[in-house]
Amino acid sequence: MKFEQKTTRRNLIYVNIFGTTQLHLRNPLVIAAWSVAFPGMGHLLLSKYLRGLVLFLWEILINYKAHVNLLILYSCIGNFEKAKQVVNIQWLSLYLPIYIFAIWDSYRSTVDLNHVCLLARREDKDIIPFKMNFIEINYLDKRNPWVATTWSLLVPGSGQLYLHRLITAFFLIVWWIIICYNSKFLPSAHCTLLGDFKQAKELLNMQWFLNIPSVYLYAMYDAYTNTVETNKLFDWDQAKFLKKEYQSSNFNMTLKNNESGVNMHIVSTFDHSIYLELAISEIQMKGIKKENILAIPIDKRDEDIKLFDSIHSSDGLSLFDLPAILGVIFGIFGEVYGFILKWGPFLWGLIGILIGGLLGLIIKLILTKNSKRRSKDKRGTEVVLIIECLDTQIDMIKSVLWSNKALGVSSLSINNN
Incomplete structure (x- = not known):
């Protein structure tokens, strides 16, 4: 039911030439988990871009200065003396408080924005779904979430370009290039594919390389979830237009x-x-x-749950959150232990991502099995x-x-x- 008041105070979506910013309900634990994986990513998922970019850059700088990724690497493989030697305690003491703050603030912000989202839905304010000026055009439209995910698989940031989220796309593409270049990711991948695992290990800069699973899977997850939620808002806006006109x-x-x-x-x-x-x-x-x-x-039944979102069906239940998070965790551990295993960090990191993603998918399927209605593509x-x-x-x-x-x-x- 629409909440009656003289003026509306909150918008569900804002469309401009640089992108689309929207409010939708999120799981605070999922957002906090992305902040654990990489500070700033949880805030970027909330569309708190300025705070997210500051925390992201802080993580890159302070992590590099403190050698946190090398500390993780040598600690996990049991070389504790080497871990003590590489870590910079002075920078590490700066790193930990902000790291914890990023997790706490992303969780708190998610709870707050969920409340705002509910109020905005009740106010039911009309939106302007089309923006155009002399340099760009942006509009609210339906897109396929799996197309956005596939493009992000090929090049992180391209899925955001598909969604016309230009600032996020530019940021991800630039940092993907910087991380790949400094980690020597592509030369190492080339040696790995040629079977020269020893050379592949020697080429890699592990301090930079351990950032790749987080950035790679974040780009996929962000593109997927934003496509799903934009499709839902398109339906909502068009339904309002049809009822009115x-x-x-x-x-x-x-x-x-x-x-x-x-x-x-x-x-x-x-x-x-x-x-x-x-x-x-x-x-x-x-x-x-x-x-x-x-x-x-x-109107659709509220209890209808579809496991796979498409351009025609987006009910907000995504199987992609847990697989993406576990993919990051297993991918990092795959890279760490790949440093001492024969096949090297590149292949073991990829294997870790696949195992984590598959495990997350299985767990999510089990958790949602009791909620899913037994039907075969009943797209009404x-x-x-x-x-x-x-x-x-x-x-x-x-x-x-x-x-x-x-x-x-x-x-x-x-x-x-």
């Missing part, structure tokens, strides 16, 4: 004869997408009045469109509906006697 009280639901011919009702079903609005606008251009078009967005209709027209307009309207990806089209009529 295409639910006229003058719409005639009865079938009756008209002096100029036989009145028809054409019924069609759609998913929420830009094609629905294209179909409506084209039908109006061909002579159908606005008050003769009725659009009915269908999202919008019903009813158009009143003359019998001479049937073929034209059906052609428009089918060409704009209607899920189904039917017609009702009465005959003149």
Whole structure:
């Protein structure tokens, strides 16, 4: 139910030429876990960009000065004397308080923003889904979360470009290049693929290399979750638009004869997408009045849970959070122990990411098994469109509906006697 008040104080989403910032419900433990993996990442997931970037840069600088990653490396392989020698205690004493603060603040901020999100939903303020100026265009649209994830797999940051989150994309791409260059990641990967594991180990700078699982999997997770949540907001915004503009009280639901011919009702079903609005606008251009078009967005059952999000189905339950977090943890340990194992840090890091991701997926499937309804792709209709027209307009309207990806089209009529 919409919360009644004279003015709205909070927005669910803000669209500008540099990107889209949105509020949505998040698990505080998941956000805190990303801050454990890399300070600043939890805040970036919350769209607290300035604070997130400061903490990210602090982690890079102080971690490098204190040699924290080398401390982790030598401690895990049991070379404690070497760990004592490489660590810089003066910088480490600066590192720990901010590290703990990043975890605590990301958890606290998530709880606060969840409250704000609930209030913004109740206020139900309209949004402006399109921005354009002389250098760029940005708009709210539906995209496939797995396409965003796949691009991030190839190059971290490219998934954010696909979503038009330009600042985050630029930041991730730049730091991915810096980390890869300083860690000698690509030359080491080349030697690994040639089977020269000894040379691959000697080339790697482990202080920089241990950052790769966190940055790599964060880019994938951020692209995936933001695509899912943007798709949900697109549905919400389009449903509001249809209810406001295409639910006229003058719409005639009865079938009756008209002096100029036989009145028809054409019924069609759609998913929420830009094609629905294209179909409506084209039908109006061909002579159908606005008050003769009725659009009915269908409310979905709250308990419906889908394990895999797609461009048409995004209910907020993601299987990707736990696999991504465990992938980071196992990937780091794979790199650490790969330093002393035959295949080297590159291959063992990759194996660790795959094992962690698979383990997280299995755990999440078990945890959600009792909540998932046993059904096979029951993707219900999202919008019903009813158009009143003359019998001479049937073929034209059906052609428009089918060409704009209607899920189904039917017609009702009465005959003149």
